[in-house]
Amino acid sequence: MRTLIKNGYVVSMVSDIRKTDILIEDDKIVRIGTVSEENETFDKVIDASNMVVMPGLVNAHTHVAMSIFRGYNDELELMNWLQEMWKIEDRMKKEDIYYASMISGIEMIKSGTTTFNDLYFFEEETAKMAEQLGLRAILSRAVIGEGDDCLIRVRESEELYHSWHNKCDGRIKVCVGIHAPYTCPPDTIKKSLELADRLGTPVHIHYLETKDEVEKIFNVYHKSVTDYLKELGLFNYHVILAHGVHVNDRDMEILKNISGGIVHNPISNMKLGSGFAPVKKMRERGINVALGTDGQGGTNTMDMFEEIKLATYLQKGLLGSATAMSAKDALQMATIEGAKVLGLDSEVGSLEVGKKADIIIIDINKPHLKPHHDIYSLLAYSVNGADVDTTIIDGNVVMEHRNVMNVDENEILEKVELVKNKLF
């Protein structure tokens, strides 16, 4: 399968923007530069005139099946909201997770996300969604609790790994997920890390999201969350640390040496009143920072362009400086830096020959995107998810002119409403 993308503004994220062509063979980018149509044959030619061609976005922290909670009890304080939500989660069946994941999957493809990193339960249903829609995913079953509860979840994590890791031509990967330091006693964290050791996977964990967490761990263990996790051996693994809101200078001394990095979820952190992550400072110390949406409920949208905007607005606002974080910086966090945090940067996150063809094409010939001065600015500050015209993952066109392939969108819209009516 050979696909030619003609004449777009190619925003590779690793070299200067230029108007040129991209040739895809099967799942890979094989050429970036002028491709003559005269002496070659292609299975598909996409005209990207007046469009931006850029890497698919990496949503590095999600709970996609939480779409079912979008707009549910938004105006509650976090702990009250969690309690309401847990009641519903207890009633959720596998099929519910499938449809709830499906709505998020469609939403991600329609707003330019090609890779997501998920932490929840019944993850095999989320895997089925990613398989069907053609998304790239890292999936983890959240280990939480203690005793038998913990053992069951560790076993489910291992089963998920054996059923799904490296399936769909390697598009789906499985890692170990630990819910959070404040919901898992040390033994649970240790058992999870033993599993990561056995399987050789990264670890995905909520980390320093709220002040409560800092206080809880200090009160019980008399140490900082970072020291506590370090002593348990977490940082010997590739770690995907979701949130990192309450990271301080001492924590950064440890974090700057880890493999992996922080996932910044600006909307979720604001909307839940969790605080503001010191993103600029962390990046200056050499810590990789990805962007994520968190689950709906935290944020209410999977549109990564919203997170890109917020990531830069927040640093500019907090630091009182219009130059605190550039458009390009924020776009990097949503692409190549996100891929680094997930350990996927040899495959995705930039447009380079030899990398996977995870590509989005954005129509910039629209009133809200005119005139054209600076394409990075347009992408970071003016584009929204609805401007994504075409989404390609692993060389496959999974959305063309806003039509998502491989699924009957209307059927899913109806099903998810039925699931909601059943659960709530």
Place this chain on the structure above:
Amino acid sequence: MRTLIKNGYVVSMVSDIRKTDILIEDDKIVRIGTVSEENETFDKVIDASNMVVMPGLVNAHTHVAMSIFRGYNDELELMNWLQEMWKIEDRMKKEDIYYASMISGIEMIKSGTTTFNDLYFFEEETAKMAEQLGLRAILSRAVIGEGDDCLIRVRESEELYHSWHNKCDGRIKVCVGIHAPYTCPPDTIKKSLELADRLGTPVHIHYLETKDEVEKIFNVYHKSVTDYLKELGLFNYHVILAHGVHVNDRDMEILKNISGGIVHNPISNMKLGSGFAPVKKMRERGINVALGTDGQGGTNTMDMFEEIKLATYLQKGLLGSATAMSAKDALQMATIEGAKVLGLDSEVGSLEVGKKADIIIIDINKPHLKPHHDIYSLLAYSVNGADVDTTIIDGNVVMEHRNVMNVDENEILEKVELVKNKLF
């Protein structure tokens, strides 16, 4: 002309959401409630099943012709950016202002704004745009500088009033615009207020946007910006105070008694590093707070749904509480409270019998808007401008199924690029 909007979720902003019909006769809403199609005739019937029907949004602080600067030199500190921009503004001709306004006008209609309040120069070109597209507008020529410069601008303001005030069936109004306390000496402010007195108009002014402004006024006049303006008599008028970032408790004691209010521009204030307005506190004291986008350059989009999101995220984030500002609060600021700040609340800002038919219809049968728990939440946190299907102003359908009437959109897209190439 009788238009029936059937079967939508009617979000009036003054009573509970219900699924019902709205009947428009000419420019007004004449009925909200079930309308039988059997014994009545209509010129147009709009099926709003699965859609939200709500008041058009009020963008209470704009410089619409600044669309030409969208994405230009975004990564500069404010003062450097202003200097770069002033060089270009000096070269701008009337025709340039027309096309630059036109792009913003189309953008506003496509993202659900029906009323805007503009402060700039060559405003008669912006008036022509509003006339042509069917937008509702308050326009003001920014008075700035001193001596002859001031006198010329006061005269231009008066001319604008006589040419355009109450034109287009009252859709276009003119008020007096004063650039800012720090760019206008007392005599300029006095002359502007004399004009407002003579014409009987509100006054639109930048107010407490940056810390610099606070310091500048204190250093020269040894008083606060609010005291300074009060002594000049500003608060004897209906005032539209753009920004109000650095409002303190003492200022609020004065502001709570004014006619008019503050226009909060959350994105602009963050993006330029100006600071965070104490919106919750001001509203608790009974001060009306509208929302605005500011000019592109400040923000890079005219999408008021972005400002709605940011207004609530910011208060939640800054106050560390998920309940600091509700979805409905933010929607009120963008509708009825915005109309109050502009002095237009007897005409627009809510859906009520007798009010002008300024209505937007939003398709909520989309993956990123499912499932449906709470419509206020959906509108404030998940909808974006591209979800607006139909826009009605003064009873006229100015956009239907995303096609803007009364203009060749592609021609404007081309023209604005030519204007940019000429100016930059």
